Amino acid sequence: MPKVTLPDKSVIEVEPSTPAVEIARKISRSLAEESLAAKINGKVSDLNTPITADCELRFLTFEDPEGREVYWHSSSHLMAHAIQSLFPEAKFGVGPAIDDGFYYDIDIDKTLTPADLEAIENKMHEIGERNDAFQRKVIRKDDALKFFKEKKDPYKVEIISALDETITFYSEGDFTDLCRGPHVPSAGKLKYFKLLGTSGAYWRGDSKNKMLQRVYGVSFPKKKMLEDHLKMLEEAKLRDHRKLGRELELFAFHDIAPGAPFWLPKGMIIFRELEKFIREELDKLNYDEISTPMLVKKDLWEQSGHWGHYKENMFILDVDEETYSLKPMNCPESTYVYRHKVRSYRDLPLRYSEIGRLHRNEISGALGGMFRVRQITMDDAHIYCRPDQILSEINDLIGLIRRVYSLFHFEVSFKLSTKPDNAMGDPKLWEEAEAALAKALEQNGIKYGVKEKDGAFYGPKIDIQIKDALGRDWQVATIQLDFVMLPERFDLTYIDVDGRPKRPVAIHRAVFGSFERFVGIITEHFAGAFPTWLSPVQTAVLPITDNFNDYAASVVDALKKRGVRAELDDRNEKVGYKIREWETKKVPYMLIVGQKEKDSGTVSVRRHHEGDKGAQKLPDFIASVTKEIVEKN
RNA sequence: GCUGAAGUAGCUCAGCGGUAGAGCAGCGGUUUCGUAAACCGCAGGUCGUGGGUUCAAAUCCCACCUUCAGCUCCA
Numbered sequence: 001m002p003k004v005t006l007p008d009k010s011v012i013e014v015e016p017s018t019p020a021v022e023i024a025r026k027i028s029r030s031l032a033e034e035s036l037a038a039k040i041n042g043k044v045s046d047l048n049t050p051i052t053a054d055c056e057l058r059f060l061t062f063e064d065p066e067g068r069e070v071y072w073h074s075s076s077h078l079m080a081h082a083i084q085s086l087f088p089e090a091k092f093g094v095g096p097a098i099d100d101g102f103y104y105d106i107d108i109d110k111t112l113t114p115a116d117l118e119a120i121e122n123k124m125h126e127i128g129e130r131n132d133a134f135q136r137k138v139i140r141k142d143d144a145l146k147f148f149k150e151k152k153d154p155y156k157v158e159i160i161s162a163l164d165e166t167i168t169f170y171s172e173g174d175f176t177d178l179c180r181g182p183h184v185p186s187a188g189k190l191k192y193f194k195l196l197g198t199s200g201a202y203w204r205g206d207s208k209n210k211m212l213q214r215v216y217g218v219s220f221p222k223k224k225m226l227e228d229h230l231k232m233l234e235e236a237k238l239r240d241h242r243k244l245g246r247e248l249e250l251f252a253f254h255d256i257a258p259g260a261p262f263w264l265p266k267g268m269i270i271f272r273e274l275e276k277f278i279r280e281e282l283d284k285l286n287y288d289e290i291s292t293p294m295l296v297k298k299d300l301w302e303q304s305g306h307w308g309h310y311k312e313n314m315f316i317l318d319v320d321e322e323t324y325s326l327k328p329m330n331c332p333e334s335t336y337v338y339r340h341k342v343r344s345y346r347d348l349p350l351r352y353s354e355i356g357r358l359h360r361n362e363i364s365g366a367l368g369g370m371f372r373v374r375q376i377t378m379d380d381a382h383i384y385c386r387p388d389q390i391l392s393e394i395n396d397l398i399g400l401i402r403r404v405y406s407l408f409h410f411e412v413s414f415k416l417s418t419k420p421d422n423a424m425g426d427p428k429l430w431e432e433a434e435a436a437l438a439k440a441l442e443q444n445g446i447k448y449g450v451k452e453k454d455g456a457f458y459g460p461k462i463d464i465q466i467k468d469a470l471g472r473d474w475q476v477a478t479i480q481l482d483f484v485m486l487p488e489r490f491d492l493t494y495i496d497v498d499g500r501p502k503r504p505v506a507i508h509r510a511v512f513g514s515f516e517r518f519v520g521i522i523t524e525h526f527a528g529a530f531p532t533w534l535s536p537v538q539t540a541v542l543p544i545t546d547n548f549n550d551y552a553a554s555v556v557d558a559l560k561k562r563g564v565r566a567e568l569d570d571r572n573e574k575v576g577y578k579i580r581e582w583e584t585k586k587v588p589y590m591l592i593v594g595q596k597e598k599d600s601g602t603v604s605v606r607r608h609h610e611g612d613k614g615a616q617k618l619p620d621f622i623a624s625v626t627k628e629i630v631e632k633n
Numbered sequence: 634g635c636u637g638a639a640g641u642a643g644c645u646c647a648g649c650g651g652u653a654g655a656g657c658a659g660c661g662g663u664u665u666c667g668u669a670a671a672c673c674g675c676a677g678g679u680c681g682u683g684g685g686u687u688c689a690a691a692u693c694c695c696a697c698c699u700u701c702a703g704c705u706c707c708a
Binding site for chain 1: 703
């Protein structure tokens, strides 16, 4: 009898060919109820897969990423089923689960409208209520081809023709689809869903192929989860940095400069605070700041290799019979600073930081608010070090990145990308470097993911992701080792102890990535209510009537003297009106002053979003707000 | 770049062949007020740009510009 090992290491014996789901039932009814699929010896399988031999078994629920994937994949089948019954002429492309839902690509003559989506959604409920089982069937290739040829579905025929492996169909009611699976046991498991929209997508992602309509949706086993998800999408819309940027007067876009923001005075305050902060951090870590030319001859890019691989993304212009380009990255030019004089092993590491503007000609369709711009300001740096210094440099960088991001209350995660197949450079150096990166992560107690073979051809890297207040992931910082592009192509050397020239290792790194994108991210993360140290206006002083304008002005004066960004609101308006306005501008503190405050030398403090905090002596308020600013709380 | 949608006052939007509209913001006045919108008045627009159809175009047609959603996540 097969022995089944469960995640808690307990072992149970079962009759041969017992479906996995029976084992779940034996454990508990709720487990059987919540399970979506079974992981048998590490392979995600249908819940009713018969257990025929000894195995390790784990049940997957919606809590597991793999469980969600099965759930969404099954949802996409249910959607296709609904589409087929409403539009029998529809042909189907692919319909996978994605990070936050699912889609199906369909080929149909009419353009689907929101009303159609609603009809499809209703049909899905109707079909779901029948609770038909998802049935798996292994099928011979020629039978599979015959089936879809008869169904006149050229996309499925194309997919099957290219398959060598075992071909399986899944049927659920009167809908049959080519599918590797696995699926939830029956359509009734799929309860709460919402179709979110449609878009065009080329068959196989190739613009030479026909464009299909992609229908996106999301589904959940509990009503509350769907509601929360939809609420989150709404919230994201409200927090859209393009809207907040305009309303809070941070930045603006104009047709005259596509893909480039105009930084408004208030946005520039945030920019400068971030810049000041990162410079202070880098000073502590013994970086040297440099600034290199923005307009350079193409020879530089020929030498670095960018001319061959990156030319389409560069702004190129002819000047005096020479071809120039606006720099799309800083790295090649930093080597000129390195090569300014002969370097000794004693000089290393050299840490060159550069906050400069870069120009990248992103294709027009890729532009989007601050997230994707053509003119970016990067907090870039290139560290030149000896191979034996890699570990300590990476340690410092990990520390820096964690320190910076914890300040913004972001959750940080790290991913190590290893040697790709097209790697260049000394294999031994690769090995040592990957080991150093892994060791640095481990020394810092970091659990990290590994992306096999995902490094650049010139070195392994660590990508840093952050999770914002809405649970969305952003790829921001990066730490990239480089043995080839800068050191080899620009023939960088240092004189080692033995008097011989050696190659340094270069480390490309950025913490914020680009200021534009980072400001966009934090605008949405904080929903425009920036922490006090970043707030363009830190306190607004509101006299109750113009009888107290003088006292209010003296309060503003006192704040400004202590470096607090304060504004006087002496407009002839009721205090309720002024409060409403400063609330919507998300200013952290409002100080309301009238007769009482003037007589007692106090201010009535109102905190954004929290309300009235009562009166405080002015010096006390100044002390607490300046403390908050200095500590960046 | 490709597919689709959109562009009217600073902002949000109505108007969709017949003299350009509202609310908010702005400006002037009245009011002097205690924790999220006082009242009255005024001003504000080459209807994205260029061309065409028409007696007449914000409105219909064509081209371009810009923005938005998507185009990577592969039975």
